[in-house]
Amino acid sequence: MQVNYYAGAAAAAGTAAESVDAAGLTLGALKERLGAAHPAVPGQPVLDDVLARSSFLVDGVAVRDDARVLDGAGALDVLPPFAGG
Template sequence: MTNVRVRYFAGARGAVGLSEETVTMPEGATVRDLVTELGTRHGEKLTRVLTACSFLLDGVAVRDQSIAVPNDSGVDILPPFAGG
């Protein structure tokens, strides 16, 4: 099994009601698998937010969601930010 520390920011945090949680995934799970699990776990509100999010895996931007998530890694979920 793979343990992943998931940190939520901005709208994702609001949709989940948490700033952080640990998710246990099967070994070999991908970022896409994790995103699917989070949507299932937290429902439609988060699922909608996730479609616009970018993801960091251990601080590195994820360009390909088919990349495997290593055990004890961290994934940051970053919705688009408004600003100027």
């Protein structure tokens, strides 16, 4: 699965995108895995914190349920809160 990070999520992850194996994972489990894979860097937002406040699109469809299984999904967009919205 391609994980695309935007704005503060990209800063916290240290990358704009990465490929991960999400087979058998729920959205919640993938969020935990991503947070653990990107430890805090001084002066940057902490990815765990950003993920807790972000919205998620799975293959372009908004997903709010951390229990959603990601099998077969091709992309996850991580959208942190943006200024003014």
